[in-house]
Amino acid sequence: MANHTFPDRFLDSLTSEPGFNKENFINAHASESSPTSIRLNPFKASNIKTDTQVPWCAEGFYLNERPSFTFDPLFHAGAYYVQEASSMFISHILYSIRDSDTDPLRVLDLCAAPGGKSTLLNSALQNTDLLVANEIIKTRVPILMDNLNRWGTSNTIVTNNDPRDFAPLKDFFDVVLVDAPCSGSGMFRKDPDAMNEWSEANVKLCHHRQERILADIYPALAEDGYLIYSTCSYSHQENEDILDWLCSAFDMESIRIPLQDDWGVVESQSAGAKAWGYRFYPGKVKGEGLFAACLRKRENSGQSNYKSNAQQKLPAKELDIVKTYICNADDFYLFKVNDDWLAINREHKESLNALHRHLYIKKSGVRIGKLAGNDLIPDHELALSNVINKDAVLVTDLTKDQAIQYLRRDNIDITPNGKGWSLMSYEGLALGWAKLLPNRVNNYYPKEIRIFSQKPE
Structure with missing residues (x-):
């Protein structure tokens, strides 16, 4: 990607941003491909071969090459999630702020679809903790539900609401993640089409939208609760300026998150409140652009009787x-x-x-x-x-070819090992249900999530 392909005034707008190195940034976009990374599901043991670990996430791994995830039954079984490495830093924040002897947490992922950060948070929680994953856009809720279903845990609730709908739930959540809608400049390398959407006017628009979302959800955050804020933007208007606004408009305290020098993460402070933020730049980290920060709420919004x-x-x-x-x-x-x-x-x-x-x-x-x-x-x-x-159900083990047949909702080439409902399993992990009959197998894999694409060469 050559310099001139960036939107007009984009690089100039980043000149004074903390840790920004123009030459390094351009070279990373021109000569380096976006790394492929996955995050293993700690609740589903598998024999997936992993390569280099993502340094800030114990379950995160970089892959040397990008396989066809669509045709990997273990992906559909929920053994792992394909996630950009920088965004896995959110789990490091959660682990950093949680005391080992803390009471069970109620955690909200406010802008949750497609579910990457929801499954990330869920991996760091216990069964006694509750995760609420919310998505405002109705058409994006099914993919969020599918990904949480694959993760397999029972301590999750999915909602479809505007942030203002949470206002009556005063002081309800101990942790709120707002992965805010943003101008998307951190995704330019991974998604070059995002460059067509970038403009200084859009950055300003996103800033005001972020303020509205945060103001709406603030009453639902408990006293001494934590707000984790993130964007995939480099613009200070959407990042450090938002931290200053939070600290001035509300009674919030910035939390400094521990880093290791070799991670390449840039630590910043906002101009006014000196609130801590964490910037990820391609070329400095093995990942895409991200900004993340954590603040603690120091006031009570008033209890409700739940x-x-x-x-x-x-x-x-x-x-x-x-x-x-x-x-x-x-x-x-x-x-x-x-x-x-x-x-x-x-x-x-x-x-x-x-x-x-x-x-x-x-x-x-x-x-x-x-x-x-x-x-x-x-x-x-x-x-x-x-x-x-x-122990209460019949289990049928499938080969990889049989598993692909099942996931395509095709006829499965097997000899039934019993009759009635059977769990279709691949390498010890369940994929879904089929009904075994004397002369055939009825495939009950959900139509809406079956594999549609043709198998690659």
């Missing part, structure tokens, strides 16, 4: 059937939405009820399935989850 005695009356016989499909079933709060049975960690019942009163919930914990008489029609979420009791 406790609820709401309890569904569930048929004992149905409850007993559903429980057989769940490991440690007594650890879960089981409930119904229409005909679907769902399970979420028991600790999150009150939080779920509080969120339900104010937000549009799209996913709660794990969808177990529907009952037809004494039989469960299992849901795809149950197949991919870590709550499933595999």
